[in-house]
Amino acid sequence: MNNDRMIGEGIARQELNLLFVIDNSGSMDGEKLGAVNNAIRDVMSIMPDIQDDTSDALIKISALKFSNDAEWIYSEPKTVEDFKWTDLYADGGTNLSEAYSKLAKFLSKQSSGGKMPDLGGIAPIIILMTDGMPTSPDWELRLESLKKKGWFKCALKYALAIGIDTSEAMDVLTKFTGTPETVLKVYTAEALRKVIKIIAVTSSKVKSNSTRSNGQGGTAVADNNVVAQNQIAEELQQVEDVEW
């Protein structure tokens, strides 16, 4: 029996994971990816205040970029203090399949090699940003695997369609979020910057105060997602060139 530790040690705050999933394929070059880079810098300048306002949750941030392949910017989720943004550059195809696989791995429990806690925890926030159709043919198959993860099911999911207008491409994103209500069409760089900031900041504020127990079917998780969605919708009214 290991009695080295004292009572009161090993207690951790619940972690709220904010995940950016960013398309940096060739078509994102220029204003689009520039706006994403700027938006994440904006978000990161505000996050310390949000972290200071919540004592119950520790906000952790991760970013997954995907083009020909998918890669985490940092191998481990970072605290607000430690997350430093380095600009992304555009190149290659839109391998959404690999992004979904990496996301599924992340959203597994730690005992299964993932980053999410085995016990307890807060439903994460996932923001997917892309400007086109996937170039990887099996993205739907990978999405099905991703959807089996409990952490994905309860996550607050947003998808930003950057300059996309085809119903086919919108359908890809609706399949990811599970509802058209959280798929946003964004037409300008300035709007994109504002939208990313509103979603990331508002959802972090709401969900970092949602550590209470949930009950059957995760009622409180669902309630918190709805509260966050409503607040985000309200703030988005003030942004031009956005449609949802």
Add this chain to the structure above:
Amino acid sequence: MIDYFVKTAIGRSHVKNDIVCQDFSEVYHDEQRTIMAVCDGHGGEIYVRSDRGSKFACDAVMNVLKEKHHLLLYRVEKADFINRIKLEIMCEWNKLVEQDLSKHPISIKEVAHLNEDKQFRLKVNPTIAYGTTLNAVMVLGNRILCVSLGDGGLFGIKRGNVTPILFEDDEETVANITYSMCQEDAFKHLNAEIYDLSDFSTIFLCTDGVVNPYQNLDNFSKSFIFPVLKLFKEGNREKIDQFITDLGLTLGIGDDVSLGILSIDK
């Protein structure tokens, strides 16, 4: 010889939001048996009577298990016995809920803060208001009966190893989402098993407010179970008592906390 400890403490988020403690724990001990239960009423806003639900779950366990003669453990087929126990606990909990509802129907005031959809759900099925988990243990003769539904859990200790008992660990149950006594298929998720007295030297019964701050079983074992067990063996119950209070009010995740320790000295 059986030794035990049980404690429930309110969480700081409940104090802050002026919500009653929704956990409940209970112990019964006589010459023949020791029964212990810790139950966690859900925190979601629709569960407007989950504090009563968790008490009724403890009461249901006590009412059913106190009546069981130890010879049943040997004479009846194990699977039949387990199924009977599960069914009786479910029926007893539902009976207590129905009695409460008939004496005190859910009032408009209780549901005023809920949206129409939730009010409708409660109108159709008021049992939802009492949603709770259930974790219980009975030591009877040379057998240990364990019963569990929902999160938190039972942890058996033997020779320095911690074993989760009746744990439904999968990629589905995350973020404090738990099975509940109030759901229609609760019987399917109510697990029970009979163990020999020699299988465990101590059993910890915990609600999720105790377990979740530790994030994984290894950390929970090393940082909570072993240090608390050491204090328990030293007879330092006051310190455990104070720690559970602190875990609820300051150290933990803000949720209510309940801990039961049942030690079997053979």
